[in-house]
Amino acid sequence: MKRYDVVVAGGGASGLSAAISAASRGCRVLVMEMQAQIGGQGSPAWIGDSLWKRVPASVLARVREVRLRSPGASAEVRGELGVIIDRRIFDRGLAARAAEAGAEIWLSAPVRDLLVRDGRVAGVRSGVGNWSEEIAAEVVIDATGSSGEWSGVFMRKVAGREWSREELAFCGEYLVANFDAGGVELVFNPYLTPGGHAWVYPCGRGMAAVGVQGIRINPELALDEFIGKDQVEGLRKSMPVAAFRSRFPLGGPPERTYAAGIVVAGGAAGQIYQLSPKGLSQAVRAGEIAGEVAAGAISEGNVSEESMAGYEERWRREIHNDIQIGSELRKSLGTFQGRKMDALLSRAGESQSVRRALVNIFLCRDLRRSVRAILNDPRASGVLGGESLERLLS
Numbered sequence: 001m002k003r004y005d006v007v008v009a010g011g012g013a014s015g016l017s018a019a020i021s022a023a024s025r026g027c028r029v030l031v032m033e034m035q036a037q038i039g040g041q042g043s044p045a046w047i048g049d050s051l052w053k054r055v056p057a058s059v060l061a062r063v064r065e066v067r068l069r070s071p072g073a074s075a076e077v078r079g080e081l082g083v084i085i086d087r088r089i090f091d092r093g094l095a096a097r098a099a100e101a102g103a104e105i106w107l108s109a110p111v112r113d114l115l116v117r118d119g120r121v122a123g124v125r126s127g128v129g130n131w132s133e134e135i136a137a138e139v140v141i142d143a144t145g146s147s148g149e150w151s152g153v154f155m156r157k158v159a160g161r162e163w164s165r166e167e168l169a170f171c172g173e174y175l176v177a178n179f180d181a182g183g184v185e186l187v188f189n190p191y192l193t194p195g196g197h198a199w200v201y202p203c204g205r206g207m208a209a210v211g212v213q214g215i216r217i218n219p220e221l222a223l224d225e226f227i228g229k230d231q232v233e234g235l236r237k238s239m240p241v242a243a244f245r246s247r248f249p250l251g252g253p254p255e256r257t258y259a260a261g262i263v264v265a266g267g268a269a270g271q272i273y274q275l276s277p278k279g280l281s282q283a284v285r286a287g288e289i290a291g292e293v294a295a296g297a298i299s300e301g302n303v304s305e306e307s308m309a310g311y312e313e314r315w316r317r318e319i320h321n322d323i324q325i326g327s328e329l330r331k332s333l334g335t336f337q338g339r340k341m342d343a344l345l346s347r348a349g350e351s352q353s354v355r356r357a358l359v360n361i362f363l364c365r366d367l368r369r370s371v372r373a374i375l376n377d378p379r380a381s382g383v384l385g386g387e388s389l390e391r392l393l394s
Contacts, residue, residue, distance in 0.1 A: 047082055
């Protein structure tokens with residue numbers, strides 16, 4: 001049986017960040033990716049922080065215009081409003097850094113089960129077709145996401161449950177060619193995307209990412225209806241060249257994200273900013289913390305539950321508040337969504353500070369200050385309902 005210090009299940013942004021973190025601290029690390037390539041299902045993402053600087057080649061376009069539209073109102077914002085990145089290039093850049101740090105990467109190697117010995121997780125079991133292998137590890141990091149067939153190994157095998165359909169939002173997306181407009185567009189239609197929204201991210205060279213997310217929707221049908229009926233500028237003559245489907249949990253992180261010999265990070269842990277589930281900053285930071293804690297526990301020769309608890313304490317201190325704010329905002333806007341977005345965008349059309357705060361909220365950029373700017377506006381704050389948000393900001 002092969003043995004590693006750390007086995008990372010999942011080769012996405014969170015898992016690769018964990019691998020970089022652990023390998024750079026001297027651990028022998030194995031990343032096991034279910035797909036046949038790193039970044040294989042990664043669609044373009046709009047991000048507002050400096051995360052792109054880790055892989056500068058991933059930048060497809062700089063965003064200088066954002067249009068927000070609901071059934072009865074619209075608003076437009078101009079300025080330096082983040083970048084669109086190619087997730088395939090971004091994830092492969094992280095993979096290159098992990099390899100340079102000494103990590104091994106196996107492709108087409110889904111983690112199907114956990115090995116448990118003496119009351120702790122002690123490795124993983126992988127297999128495809130006639131091939132099966134057990135790999136021993138001091139620490140397993142579950143970064144399998146929430147969308148794949150074998151996602152959520154921690155939830156299934158340690159927490160003893162899976163995300164129910166009622167806890168999931170569904171996303172569908174096309175990469176389209178022959179797109180002839182500029183600027184990000186966010187469209188809020190409660191009939192098409194209940195509890196979510198649709199988007200257009202221009203990717204340069206006549207390409208764009210067009211997607212929908214919502215609760216209890218068929219994402220393919222909703223996406224086709226959005227493109228066919230919504231008359232989005234620049235999409236009339238566009239043609240899809242790639243399709244993506246995903247889902248993400250709305251229930252938030254489980255009560256515990258660790259056990260003896262294992263931690264869970266990223267989408268698999270529900271560490272998702274729900275207004276923008278493509279937001280990478282929480283997933284990347286959770287992965288980094290997971291790798292650091294795993295390396296520290298191994299160096300001390302103690303991978304007990306008590307030792308792994310340090311991961312929980314750190315990620316909740318650093319990123320949990322943003323996740324909670326995103327959840328509260330989604331719940332607030334999801335009730336009477338059309339009416340609330342009409343009111344909010346009508347106010348945004350009159351107030352530059354509200355316009356910019358709205359864009360920052362969807363980017364999870366300068367989040368606390370942006371939410372505060374809306375709550376301080378008498379007309380906008382009434383739309384959000386401030387009590388729960390005030391508690392999170394205090």
